[in-house]
Amino acid sequence: xxxxxxxxxxxxxxxxxxxxxxxxxxxxxxxxxxxxxxxxxxxxxxxxxxxxxxxxxxxxxxxxxxxxxxxxxxxxxxxxxxxxxxxxxxxxxxxxxxxxxxxxxxxxxxxxxxxxxxxxxxxxxxxxxxxxxxxxxxxxxxxxxxxxxxxxxxxxxxxxxxxxxxxxxxxxxxxxxxxxxxxxxxxxxxxxxxxxxxxxxxxxxxxxxxxxx
Amino acid sequence: xxxxxxxxxxxxxxxxxxxxxxxxxxxxxxxxxxxxxxxxxxxxxxxxxxxxxxxxxxxxxxxxxxxxxxxxxxxxxxxxxxxxxxxxxxxxxxxxxxxxxx
Numbered sequence: 159x160x161x162x163x164x165x166x167x168x169x170x171x172x173x174x175x176x177x178x179x180x181x182x183x184x185x186x187x188x189x190x191x192x193x194x195x196x197x198x199x200x201x202x203x204x205x206x207x208x209x210x211x212x213x214x215x216x217x218x219x220x221x222x223x224x225x226x227x228x229x230x231x232x233x234x235x236x237x238x239x240x241x242x243x244x245x246x247x248x249x250x251x252x253x254x255x256x257x258x259x260x261x262x263x264x265x266x267x268x269x270x271x272x273x274x275x276x277x278x279x280x281x282x283x284x285x286x287x288x289x290x291x292x293x294x295x296x297x298x299x300x301x302x303x304x305x306x307x308x309x310x311x312x313x314x315x316x317x318x319x320x321x322x323x324x325x326x327x328x329x330x331x332x333x334x335x336x337x338x339x340x341x342x343x344x345x346x347x348x349x350x351x352x353x354x355x356x357x358x359x360x361x362x363x364x365x366x367x368x369x370x371x
Numbered sequence: 372x373x374x375x376x377x378x379x380x381x382x383x384x385x386x387x388x389x390x391x392x393x394x395x396x397x398x399x400x401x402x403x404x405x406x407x408x409x410x411x412x413x414x415x416x417x418x419x420x421x422x423x424x425x426x427x428x429x430x431x432x433x434x435x436x437x438x439x440x441x442x443x444x445x446x447x448x449x450x451x452x453x454x455x456x457x458x459x460x461x462x463x464x465x466x467x468x469x470x471x472x473x
Contacts, residue, residue, distance in 0.1 A: 197416070214420075306421045306441050311448060313417040325411050325414050
């Protein structure tokens with residue numbers, strides 16, 4: 159399963175970034191949102207300030223708030239369950255739950271997907287981190303390419319319209335141009351400004367309003 | 372120690388942002404501009420991260436075996452290969468190019 163490989167790749171990448179087994183597993187247990195975890199260990203590997211590194215991971219996690227917003231309407235969870243359910247609000251659980259025809263199956267889908275992925279993600283993280291220590295030089299095995307490949311695989315299905323492609327292209331340019339001149343972890347935050355910049359330009363452009371979804 | 376600070380900050384931040392989504396009343400974030408921005412932020416972040424982790428080495432830019440690996444991943448994505456194949460291709464090609472001295 160994709161999540162299994164992703165978890166394994168995260169464990170390996172995190173170990174390669176210099177995090178201990180305990181730190182790697184703590185991330186998967188406590189953060190439990192893949193892209194943010196990859197971003198964090200990437201920033202730590204680059205020698206970034208811990209709070210700058212966390213800021214990049216946080217901004218990647220903001221999309222989960224929008225999943226939560228839609229899930230709360232579909233699942234209608236009792237108030238006392240929400241703090242628990244929140245931990246499982248991620249891409250996959252949202253996709254499954256929101257695809258269900260009624261509340262009962264949505265709740266079931268959310269719970270089953272959340273539990274399965276949580277267990278799988280943490281076990282494969284552990285296997286990856288432990289495996290990486292046994293492997294030794296993870297770069298010789300090309301495992302430092304796993305992180306960016308995961309990002310690219312997450313990004314590809316999002317590039318549906320010209321707006322998204324423009325934001326991605328501008329972010330790549332900003333991210334690379336500022337990499338040598340700004341402290342580690344900051345360039346990616348500058349690159350995030352590509353999103354509002356492209357929306358602003360689109361809003362100003364003649365006759366382009368409402369063209370995209 | 373600094374790594375634990377980063378882990379704690381990320382864990383708290385990412386949890387709160389998930390929880391907030393479940394708590395706030397429907398409609399609060401339904402303004403089109405907010406929705407568009409929320410959809411576009413991960414696009415920008417993922418694109419920048421892909422580029423940086425492919426070409427970045429400390430604070431300098433290099434073209435090494437990773438570039439070949441990510442090109443292979445991009446090709447696999449264009450061919451609609453499953454996630455596993457995409458990441459596998461990147462890792463295998465990167466390792467292969469390194470083994471050949473690239």
